[in-house]
Amino acid sequence: MRKNVVASFITIGVVSFVLALYCATGFAQGPTQPHQACSPHQGRCLDIKPPNLPPAPANWKAPRTHDGKPDFTGVYAGAGFNHQLGPNDTDTPIIRGFDAGVMSPTVPGGDAILFRPTTGKLEIDDPIGLCLPYGFTSQIFSPYAQQWVQAPNYLVIRHEFINNFSRIIPIDGRPHQKDIEPTWGGDSVGHWEGDTLVIETIGLKQWWLDNPHPNGSLWHSDALKVTERVKWVGPKLVSYDVTMDDPKIWTKPWTEHFDMVLHPTWNLLEYVCNENDRCSQGNCKESDAQKK
């Protein structure tokens, strides 16, 4: 009897520890369920659907590199898609942002950094309308393709949008650089936790958090630390969890779960924002097609 009680306590302790570890590593979100993602301040919501992919077969194994690490090489639709796949390897781009429902409460003064009401100036309200960088973390929500190329010590992520923004990330466990000058891409370093690739990014300049919102824009501060956790969960499906830690805005870190879908037939397109920007700031330019 006593042995049973002791065994029960040990079991409860082990389970609690594992659950705590599970949550602490940012996998509290689990697979995508149908839900609404709503932006802070605006009340604008989008219906998010689980990817319409079949479950992974029982004998399925994640692709691996020669050194045995999971291999993420491929062209993906990331968090900027609703992942309703159609004929001919199509997918469904959407413009979404982080869900207010998973964000932590803000610290005093944090909301003033997070939300900027519409100003009428594109460099604040919609900087990509001026072909300025999307920046990280907005880049997470790019509704365009992104190509991942993995080498033993590096991962290269090249996006279509904007102007083929690229990240070159050491994934050998090295620490961050010292004296980082804040940039739109920040300083990213990666390491492995089992089959999960963990990428930490700091050194970001204060910039857009995600995407346009109806009455203003959302921003992160220069104190933001982003942790991405990437793991294969099916033949075309990669789990992508993002933990946001910005002590100038939120009281504690928070995590949101997203999906990435591999698209075997996709190739990355070139994107030059200034190529044919005919209606910049509301003034349309005539085209050759309109001249007689």
Add this chain to the structure above:
Amino acid sequence: MKASIFASIVIVALLLSSVALFGHHSEAAQFDTSKPIKVTGTVKKVEWMNPHVWFYVDVKDQNGATTTWGFSGLPPGMAVRKGFTKDTLKIGETIVVQGFRAKDGSNNASGLSVTFSDGRQVFPGALEVGTIPTTK
């Protein structure tokens, strides 16, 4: 008939809202949602370029005079992922286009929906139609 026109305007307004709220190049700043436009004409040219696809339609008036209208769509990288390719619109094909006029009064507009002669519709300027935002 009036109901049909109203319904068309509402549908197009909803489509535009999905772009205006979300569009990357500030469609809300470029096009006037109080000025819906619906034209019938032939495809003159397609510019498959960033930051947005543009296509041009020759529209004849009652006197036979031709005016070329320019319509803005999604960027190529977004359009192609949802199945709207550079070959979807054929030069010389007759189409009906609905959108909203440019704020500067030029012969430009947002090209939100295109209807072909056989009734098929494509949405070169709209994001996922099924995820029109709702307001709580």
